[in-house]
Amino acid sequence: MSSYWTPYAWLPDGCQAGVSFDVEQGRFAQVRAGVAPGAGQEILSGVTLPGLANGHSHAFHRGLRGRTHAEGGTFWTWREQMYGLARRLEPDSYLGLARAAFAEMAQAGYTAVGEFHYLHHDQEGRAYADPNAMGHALIQAATEAGIRLTLIDACYLAGGLAATGHLSLDPVQTRFADQDVDHWADRVGSLKAGDQVRVGAAVHSVRAVPAKALNKIAETAGERPLHVHLSEQPAENAATQAFYGRSPTELLDDHGLLGPRTTAVHATHLTDTDIKALGNTQTSACFCPTTERDLADGIGPARRLADSGSPLTLGSDQQAVIDPFEELRGLEMHERLVTGERGRFTPSDLIMIASETGYRSLGWPEGGRIVNGALADFVVVRADSVRTAGAHPDQLAYAATATDVDQVVIGGQVIVRDGRHRLGSPAELLTAALDQLGKA
Numbered sequence: 001m002s003s004y005w006t007p008y009a010w011l012p013d014g015c016q017a018g019v020s021f022d023v024e025q026g027r028f029a030q031v032r033a034g035v036a037p038g039a040g041q042e043i044l045s046g047v048t049l050p051g052l053a054n055g056h057s058h059a060f061h062r063g064l065r066g067r068t069h070a071e072g073g074t075f076w077t078w079r080e081q082m083y084g085l086a087r088r089l090e091p092d093s094y095l096g097l098a099r100a101a102f103a104e105m106a107q108a109g110y111t112a113v114g115e116f117h118y119l120h121h122d123q124e125g126r127a128y129a130d131p132n133a134m135g136h137a138l139i140q141a142a143t144e145a146g147i148r149l150t151l152i153d154a155c156y157l158a159g160g161l162a163a164t165g166h167l168s169l170d171p172v173q174t175r176f177a178d179q180d181v182d183h184w185a186d187r188v189g190s191l192k193a194g195d196q197v198r199v200g201a202a203v204h205s206v207r208a209v210p211a212k213a214l215n216k217i218a219e220t221a222g223e224r225p226l227h228v229h230l231s232e233q234p235a236e237n238a239a240t241q242a243f244y245g246r247s248p249t250e251l252l253d254d255h256g257l258l259g260p261r262t263t264a265v266h267a268t269h270l271t272d273t274d275i276k277a278l279g280n281t282q283t284s285a286c287f288c289p290t291t292e293r294d295l296a297d298g299i300g301p302a303r304r305l306a307d308s309g310s311p312l313t314l315g316s317d318q319q320a321v322i323d324p325f326e327e328l329r330g331l332e333m334h335e336r337l338v339t340g341e342r343g344r345f346t347p348s349d350l351i352m353i354a355s356e357t358g359y360r361s362l363g364w365p366e367g368g369r370i371v372n373g374a375l376a377d378f379v380v381v382r383a384d385s386v387r388t389a390g391a392h393p394d395q396l397a398y399a400a401t402a403t404d405v406d407q408v409v410i411g412g413q414v415i416v417r418d419g420r421h422r423l424g425s426p427a428e429l430l431t432a433a434l435d436q437l438g439k440a
């Protein structure tokens, strides 16, 4: 058992002073506020946050950071560059990139990640000897990096959607695609959960999955999280409208895919009807503000979705930035730019979105909050850095960056201490992974 005291911690009812807690068998116990430190307790200086969830990640996109800006372009030209990287990865290089990305996430304060995984097969599009070789590389990477993982295995069947229907796969997309939805379901069925690993399912998008496969995916997901890229770009809406006469949200709704276990990723370009449908079904919406601005996607209707009943979550998506504070602030700041109002979300709202709601959307309802019996995942943020000095403890998240994360504990295990990951420097891991890829 370990016992801690911190001058400030975010508990479910807000930022509290003088908080003491124990960790027993990976869970919180004896959580108390308004107390002085006891003998033998480890003092966590700064502000202690519950574990922070990265609701949407493609780990290998970390290999693209700072390399895609020379030619301008759009989401679609960026996608060509991403495909260039996807074409070359093999299980060992995928492991190397993912380990570096997950270690960077943990060091930044993310304690759980939803890895939206679609790179399944070999360079010719054939199954590896282990059909889940790539998924197993992600599980190994997360385990070594110490981060809690939901492996969200995406079904991908078509090369895109035009007004006339779905397109055939191009050569790199054959790596993403299973033969049909039944083969996908069989493959996902053989993925095993572990202590810090759970399995979820995804519809890559309505571009990549014809409507006739949707029911089977929902059935395979069952009680587990079901994620889907939704209306990130106007072109997806236009093609879906042209072919189905429905919006992507309406199409998912028609097939019973919306609901409390479903997360719509991006949800950027929505109609009023879409917002109502997502809210009425309590479908979560995962915003990825640093990605959405990087890829020139647009600004989604975050406050309206929340008001309509959709829980919001946050993700780093394409890893242009790995910093939970940037995402959380991005959600609020984008709203400010659009509406001319400050405080569209309260500090409590933002912490809840980054922690408890995110955990729930990843299938860890017992985590993301500091209460007795919850998973002992927490993040200690320095309040004395050049960025955070002087900030009110309950507004620290508006000032902090990932660099201010001092300690990260996941399942009771110390993963980051004094700002350093137990595996060493994530930058060195990343450099080694890119070198390995360069030689492959």
Ligand SMILES: [Zn+2]
Residues within 6 Å of the ligand: 056, 058, 116, 229, 265, 317, 318
């Ligand atoms: Zn994505």
